[in-house]
Amino acid sequence: MKVLIVASGSRGNAAIFEAGGTRVLVDAGVGPRVIARAIEAGGIGGPPHAIVITHAHDDHLGHAQKLARKLDVPVWVSEATARVARLTEAPRVRVFGAREPFAIGAITIAPLPIPHDAAQVSLVVEGGGLRAGIATDLGEVPPGLADHLAACEVLLLESNHDPELLSRGPYPAHLKRRIASARGHLSNQQAHAFLRELSPRTHTVVLMHLSGTNNAASIALEVARDALAGRAVTLHAASQSTPLLLDAAAPPPVALPGAPPGARGAVDQLRLF
Template identity: 35%
Template structure:
């Protein structure tokens, strides 16, 4: 299993996951033309996709979902709350994720996880293939006990570190938006992400990607200052950006890794 990002931040989000049975796009927060261009940068085409998954209905995650699905005749998976929260128009194939029940796509196991975020029925996801798990964990205001239990044993983790509280407080957002972003149903701060990593079994991680970093309320320097004391044992730590996301990362089982030596 390998994964990459088309972009990560408040202007658009999309994660590409590929395994031997297919490929899925998680969210599509860009126009169809922009999505096609970003996929091409990864030597990929939307015609290679098996489906699109949606985490929640905010525009930076769903802007291009319906149009992309219609153009390439792609199935779309989302919770009922996410579907009923806005008008997506006609979709070629809609699959509703009821009650956060796990499901499979061509041997890829997908576990939806309920998260505290200011959307109608948001979900983040854990993807498991051949015993290896990738956890996608962005767009949540706090690490609930449920989230901590579910994400405790992933070999790869895409984790939000959205804002620095001081930058958010002194930044350009109106008070209501500052309160929303920094609240329990908003986005994770650098310190919240660091606290989660401090409790995480870091020895199991092959890849850690820090994502959804705000361009207005955060900086790479502040993110690294908060997180780097806890990521020293991770073989590969990356910081996703809005414009380029991140390139392909491969998850490899210990057996395969030893065979390659």
């Protein structure tokens, strides 16, 4: 299975999962041109066959209708998202239960509700015997999330903000409270706590949805590296503007004795652009 992270951050999110000839776009927070450019740059076979939306925030849902019309593909949403999302112009809308796995071609998707200020789900995307999990837009790690993601070779995990930068930063107080709340976004430290207990099966971790104002990739990566010390895990920070291509079949890199904490594996992932 291949994963193309087209964009990740508060200005728009989109990732394409490809397995067995099926391609699924998870979230449509960037426009058709951005997605087409990332696909053309290589690595996956073509445009998506379906769109799955995690929740009804604009940075995930904003371009769903336009994309669905342009590609003539269905949009999948949870029951709760279906009630609030405006998708009247999408050619086909499919509704899934927030705890019920569903199939799109050769890909199976298992959702699990996670806490956010909109009905939100973490997804495990499975195809060709490999799994990639995505958990972004969550204020805290709920019981059951680690189990939900335990079988994943690849994990896309939110590492939204540095609490210090958030509290000193320019956002208004109500927004700071919202982001830091249990229904807001996961901080670098919360991601750290999750990564300390990372499933032994996971060989690639991508830090997602980094705030452009209240975080920096260098800080988020440093915190995550500390959590992964001694583990042979390939670690990336996803970007708002630079697509990232991952192969879930990449063999787990072997940890070398005396390797620095959080050492990257021998497998070089392809950065596009």
